[in-house]
Amino acid sequence: MVPLSLMKEGDHVRVEQISGSGYLASTLSQLGISVGEELMIIQKGNESVIIRARGSRYALGTGAASMVLVTYIPGAA
Amino acid sequence: MTEIRVLLAGNPNVGKTTLFNTLCGVYQHTGNYPGVTVDIKEGTRKSGTVTLRISDLPGTYSLSAFTPDEQVARDALLTSNPDIIVQIVDATNIERNLFLTTQLTEIGLPMIIALNMVDLAQESGITIDAACLSKNVGLPVVKIVASKRTGVDELVQTIINEAGKAGEKRTPLVHYPSSITAHLDAITKVIQNHREHLTNLTPEYASIRLLEGDQPLSDRLHKAGVTIPVVDTCEPAEVDAHIQDIMLARYKAAEKVTSCAVCCSMCRVMPTDLLDQVLTHRWFGIPIFLSFMWFAFQLTFSASAPLASGLEILFGGITESLGTLGLDPTMTSFLSDGVIGGVGTVFSFVPSIFILFLLLSLLEDSGYLARAAFVMDRLMHSLGLHGRSFIPLLIGFGCNVPAIMATRTLQSRADRIITIISIPFMSCAARLPVYVLLAGIFFEAQAGTVIFFLYILGILTAIGTALLFRRLVFHDDPSPFIMELPPYRSPTLHAAALHMWHRGKEYLQRAGIVIFGGVIVVWTLATLPFGVEYGSAESLAGTLGHLAEPIFAPLGFTWQLVVGLIFGFIAKEVVVGSLGTLYGGEDSLTTTLAGDPALGPATALAYMVFVLLYLPCVATLGVIKQEMGSWKWTGIALGWGILVAFVLAWITRIVALLVIGA
Numbered sequence: 001m002v003p004l005s006l007m008k009e010g011d012h013v014r015v016e017q018i019s020g021s022g023y024l025a026s027t028l029s030q031l032g033i034s035v036g037e038e039l040m041i042i043q044k045g046n047e048s049v050i051i052r053a054r055g056s057r058y059a060l061g062t063g064a065a066s067m068v069l070v071t072y073i074p075g076a077a
Numbered sequence: 078m079t080e081i082r083v084l085l086a087g088n089p090n091v092g093k094t095t096l097f098n099t100l101c102g103v104y105q106h107t108g109n110y111p112g113v114t115v116d117i118k119e120g121t122r123k124s125g126t127v128t129l130r131i132s133d134l135p136g137t138y139s140l141s142a143f144t145p146d147e148q149v150a151r152d153a154l155l156t157s158n159p160d161i162i163v164q165i166v167d168a169t170n171i172e173r174n175l176f177l178t179t180q181l182t183e184i185g186l187p188m189i190i191a192l193n194m195v196d197l198a199q200e201s202g203i204t205i206d207a208a209c210l211s212k213n214v215g216l217p218v219v220k221i222v223a224s225k226r227t228g229v230d231e232l233v234q235t236i237i238n239e240a241g242k243a244g245e246k247r248t249p250l251v252h253y254p255s256s257i258t259a260h261l262d263a264i265t266k267v268i269q270n271h272r273e274h275l276t277n278l279t280p281e282y283a284s285i286r287l288l289e290g291d292q293p294l295s296d297r298l299h300k301a302g303v304t305i306p307v308v309d310t311c312e313p314a315e316v317d318a319h320i321q322d323i324m325l326a327r328y329k330a331a332e333k334v335t336s337c338a339v340c341c342s343m344c345r346v347m348p349t350d351l352l353d354q355v356l357t358h359r360w361f362g363i364p365i366f367l368s369f370m371w372f373a374f375q376l377t378f379s380a381s382a383p384l385a386s387g388l389e390i391l392f393g394g395i396t397e398s399l400g401t402l403g404l405d406p407t408m409t410s411f412l413s414d415g416v417i418g419g420v421g422t423v424f425s426f427v428p429s430i431f432i433l434f435l436l437l438s439l440l441e442d443s444g445y446l447a448r449a450a451f452v453m454d455r456l457m458h459s460l461g462l463h464g465r466s467f468i469p470l471l472i473g474f475g476c477n478v479p480a481i482m483a484t485r486t487l488q489s490r491a492d493r494i495i496t497i498i499s500i501p502f503m504s505c506a507a508r509l510p511v512y513v514l515l516a517g518i519f520f521e522a523q524a525g526t527v528i529f530f531l532y533i534l535g536i537l538t539a540i541g542t543a544l545l546f547r548r549l550v551f552h553d554d555p556s557p558f559i560m561e562l563p564p565y566r567s568p569t570l571h572a573a574a575l576h577m578w579h580r581g582k583e584y585l586q587r588a589g590i591v592i593f594g595g596v597i598v599v600w601t602l603a604t605l606p607f608g609v610e611y612g613s614a615e616s617l618a619g620t621l622g623h624l625a626e627p628i629f630a631p632l633g634f635t636w637q638l639v640v641g642l643i644f645g646f647i648a649k650e651v652v653v654g655s656l657g658t659l660y661g662g663e664d665s666l667t668t669t670l671a672g673d674p675a676l677g678p679a680t681a682l683a684y685m686v687f688v689l690l691y692l693p694c695v696a697t698l699g700v701i702k703q704e705m706g707s708w709k710w711t712g713i714a715l716g717w718g719i720l721v722a723f724v725l726a727w728i729t730r731i732v733a734l735l736v737i738g739a
Contacts, residue, residue, distance in 0.1 A: 023488065024557050029324050030138040031561070032173050042350055045359050045455050050562065056170050057349070059357075059451040061464045061558025 002072075004041075004049055005065035011041045013070035024067055031058060038073065080128045081240045086154060086181060087165035088174050089136030090563050092193045094118070096165055096223040097133035100233070116146075116482070117153055124233050132159070138173075140180045141289060145485040154184065155286075158277045161240040162188045163232070165223075168198035168205055169564065175331035178214060179251050185279045187239050190218045191232055196225070197566070213334040215247045224572070251330040257322050260288055263306040274301050288319050349444075349564045356445065362452035369445075373436040374532065375525040377429055384428035385513070389667070392421035411600060420593050420654060429513050430506050431581045437474065438576035442568035446471065447560065454558045460540045461547030463487060464558035466496040470539060473503030474532075475580055477697040481704055491551040497701055498546060498714050499539035501693040502721075504532050506580075507649035511688045514653055518671045519678040527682075535689050538721060595644055595651035599658045602640075618659060632687065632726050633680040635673070642687065648694045679733035683726040691722035 001016050015037045018025040028034065032054045042057065043050035049065045051058055060068070085093050097103075101120030118133040134153050135146040154162070164181055166174040171192075181188060192207060211218040219235050221228035253261065264284035268275065274297045275283045286294055287308050298305055308316075356365055396413045404412075440446060446468065454464025462470075465487055473480035480500045487493045504512075512531055516524040602618035621643065622636030629639050637659040645652040660669045670676060692715055693701065702711045 024559070026141065026320075027559055029321070030141070030176075031559070032176060032328055034321070034324060034328075043353055043357050045357075045362075048451070048455055048558075050353060050357060050451070054170075054172050056173055057353070057562040057564075059447075059454070059464075059558070059560045059562055061451070061454040061458055061560075063458060064557030064559050067557065 001069045003066040004039075004051070004060065004068040004070050007041050007044075007049070007070065007072070009041055009044050012038060012073040013041065014038050014073055015068060016071055017069040019067045019069065024064060028068070031056075033058070033068075039070070079126065080130055081161060081236065082157075082159040083129050083131045083236060083240075084153060084157070084159040084162050085131060085133045085165060086150065086162055086177070087134075087136060088138055088167065088170075088177060090561065091136065091165045091167040091174065092223045093133055093136065093165050096191065096193065096221070096229075097131060099223055099226050099229055100129070100131055117149060122233065124237065127237050129233065129236060132157075137177070139177060141291075144488045149485075154181070155278065156276050159186065161236055162186050163191055163236065164188065165191045165193050168192050168195045168220075169201060169203060171203075171205065171210075172331050172335040175214070175334055176327055178216075179327040179330045182214070182216070182247065182250050183282050183285060185247075185282055187242060188216050189232070189235055189239055190214065190216050191223075191228075192218055192220045193223050195220045196222050196227075197564070201564075210334065214250060250334075251326050253326045254322055257288070257319065257326070260307045260319070261285060264288065264308065267303065267306055268298065271298060271301060271303050274298050274303070285323070289323055290316060290320065352565055353448065353562070357448050357452055362448075363456065366449050366452055369440065370532070371529050373433065373440075374529045376436060377433045377525075377528075379525065381428035381432050381513075382517075388421075388424060388428070392417050392424075395421075407604070410604065416593075416596070420596055421657070427581070427585065429509055431577055433506065433509065434475065434580045435573055435577040438573040438580075439568045442566065442572055442576075444563045444565045447562050450560060451562065457540070457543075458558065460544050462495065462499070462540065462543045463489075463492045463556060465560060466492065466499075466543075469496055470500060470503050470536075473500045473505060475506055477501055477503065477505050477693055478700050481697065481700045484704065489556045491547075491553060492556060494705065494710060495543050495546050495551065497705060498710070498717065499542045501697060501714065501718055502535045502539040502542065502690055504535040504689055505649065507694070508652075508688055510650060510653040512685050514656075514666070514670070515681040515685055518667055519676075519681040527685075531685055531689055534686065534725070538690060538725070542717065542721070595647040596654045596658055598647075599640070599644055599651070599655040603659055632683050632723075632730055633675075634684060634687075635675045638684055642691065645688065646692065646695060648696070649688065652688055678737050679730050682733045683730035686729045687722045687726040689722075690718060690725060692718040 004013065007013055015033060015035050017035065018028060025034075033039065033051075037053060040052045041049055042052050048059065048061045051060065085097055087093050097118060097120060100122045102122070103120050116135070120131050120133075122129045122131060132153065134150040137147045137150040140151050140154065162181055162184070164174075164178055166178070178190065190210070192205065192210070195205065198205060205220075207218045207220050217235050217239060219228055219232045221232055223229070261281070261284045264287055265280045268283055268287070269280035272280065275294070276297075278286065278294075283294060287298075287305055290308075295305060295308060311319075356362065358365075396417050399409055399413050399417075402409070440449075449471070450464055450467040453467045457464055457467060466484070468486070469480045469483040471480075472483050477500055480503065481497050484493045484496045484500075487496060509528075512528045513524070516527040520527045599618060602621065603616045605617045618640050619636060622640040625639045625643065626634070626636045629642075634642075637656060640659060641652045641655045644655045656670070657666050660666055660673075692698075698711060698715065701714050702708065705711060
């Protein structure tokens with residue numbers, strides 16, 4: 001399990017845990033990003049990422065991206 | 078004559094306000110980024126003998142409100158008891174939109190889905206079978222394209238038909254696991270004997286809300302002495318588990334409906350992704366943003382210059398012909414020095430303002446501004462601001478008043494206060510005439526660049542302010558930034574021109590009323606006491622300016638400039654207006670200012686910096702008080718602005734004197 005902020009562009013990942021305040025977890029779950037959800041990393045900043053989840057693009061800023069813990073899904077295109 | 082009360086609900090940025098404008102034939106500002114509507118807007122539409130009373134709610138992803146604007150939407154949906162709910166669903170992103178549908182249907186009111194942007198969905202390879210969708214959600218579905226007014230009449234007819242069928246039982250959309258339904262049944266059993274405390278909610282729906290942790294509702298029941306089963310007895314960890322289970326069940330329901338109704342050719346590389354690769358690039362993102370802005374200001378200045386000088390010649394001509402009419406001298410002075418000198422000068426900057434508004438509207442409609450927020454978040458986070466603060470700050474370029482209202486999309490109070498204190502440093506449109514005038518005179522060819530750097534200075538000051546207050550007052554980190562990035566849409570000139578016109582119209586109205594009033598005050602002060610030469614040092618205005626002049630001596634401002642600053646508090650447009658009035662005479666303001674030996678590039682620069690920063694206008698101060706609900710913070714905003722303006726204008730002058738030597 002690694003923070004989302006450490007993944008590479010184009011990686012497909014699965015959300016395993018959302019740490020930090022309840023605000024982050026509940027905001028993400030409203031957008032359909034909860035534990036078990038699969039995401040694709042479209043763009044990477046220094047500590048921020050743009051992801052695609054359920055057909056929409058979301059920007060997770062510095063701080064948010066490091067609190068989402070994910071596992072890599074190998075072989076997904 | 079019957080009346081139907083309609084609530085427009087939906088996710089952020091799905092076109093609610095566009096539909097509202099189309100339905101009600103009015104204009105409310107819309108934009109291609111989430112969170113433009115922060116308040117409930119109301120309008121009406123007549124259809125035969127029926128009047129639809131329509132409320133446009135702020136966008137919300139769910140009914141568990143986190144930010145002030147989401148709370149507004151939640152409260153309206155749950156307590157206003159409308160006749161019908163119309164949910165606007167973005168056809169390009171149907172699944173996430175249906176997540177809200179699963180919650181809205183539980184309220185138990187008549188409801189319709191307006192499936193918007195079907196044209197864009199088709200372009201990206203998504204075709205939606207409306208009949209199938211309708212069957213699965215158990216609601217009428219009307220396909221519309223709000224921006225092109227397609228399907229709107231059919232929607233109105235459906236609203237009228239459905240509102241009549243109130244109270245019909247629907248099969249529930251969401252199937253909760255048995256553990257949850259057992260809890261819900263237990264809660265419902267108790268609270269159905271206390272309906273008077275449920276504010277129009279059905280006991281079944283109220284029990285779902287209670288299990289989800291609706292604080293206001295459980296407070297009301299507790300106050301009435303009701304003990305709520307499950308909710309009152311379980312551990313916080315169990316509460317979280319229940320919420321997760323409920324959310325999951327809703328997503329499953331949304332997913333099921335989507336999989337049936339949508340046929341989508343997946344995995345195409347979207348043009349949006351390609352654009353994002355470049356525009357939000359780790360290194361190029363900020364330079365690209367800055368070059369967009371620099372280009373916008375260059376274009377604003379160069380394209381508007383001929384128009385502005387044309388207007389100036391026109392007003393000069395009117396002044397001249399006034400002199401030949403043989404009117405009473407006081408009347409002539411009032412018309413030429415007061416009205417034309419003041420209001421006329423302000424009006425000659427209308428072209429610059431319209432062009433700047435047009436360019437900002439084009440950027441906004443394209444969807445780029447949401448990216449700009451993301452690009453800036455990296456920077457802003459380290460500087461103590463929230464990424465979402467960026468949009469209110471950007472709106473501040475137009476006018477600080479709506480900018481401060483837009484901070485309602487921020488969830489934490491610390492983030493809000495810091496943003497509100499920083500906003501007045503964003504150079505609003507009213508300050509632009511001062512720069513255009515002075516930079517045009519003293520920096521000629523470099524005027525566009527000078528103006529660009531003034532805007533940058535404003536941004537830097539805003540950031541510095543945020544950093545300082547975050548470190549010294551609040552100590553905590555900004556809350557995490559999460560924002561939806563809408564797909565890029567090619568902006569239409571028609572829509573952008575409409576934005577430009579409506580924002581520009583506000584400016585014109587202000588120029589007409591507030592500025593006219595301000596200018597009359599300045600003219601009166603410049604004329605009285607009777608007998609003194611108009612606008613001379615002996616007039617009341619002169620006395621006032623001379624009294625304050627020593628304070629501004631380090632900055633090198635003349636007394637006329639000081640009077641301009643004092644009256645600029647009414648509205649910053651009045652600065653140029655009163656300069657026009659005070660320097661009034663045979664020649665145009667430009668010639669007079671250029672010929673004033675007391676003025677040079679360094680002083681002009683210091684003056685522009687001072688005007689940029691010194692204090693928000695009365696209207697801004699009023700809205701700061703309203704949004705913060707605190708005189709203390711309003712006072713801090715005021716004092717901090719004056720202090721910063723003084724110090725930075727002084728430094729600017731010293732540096733400019735060293736560099737330019739004038």
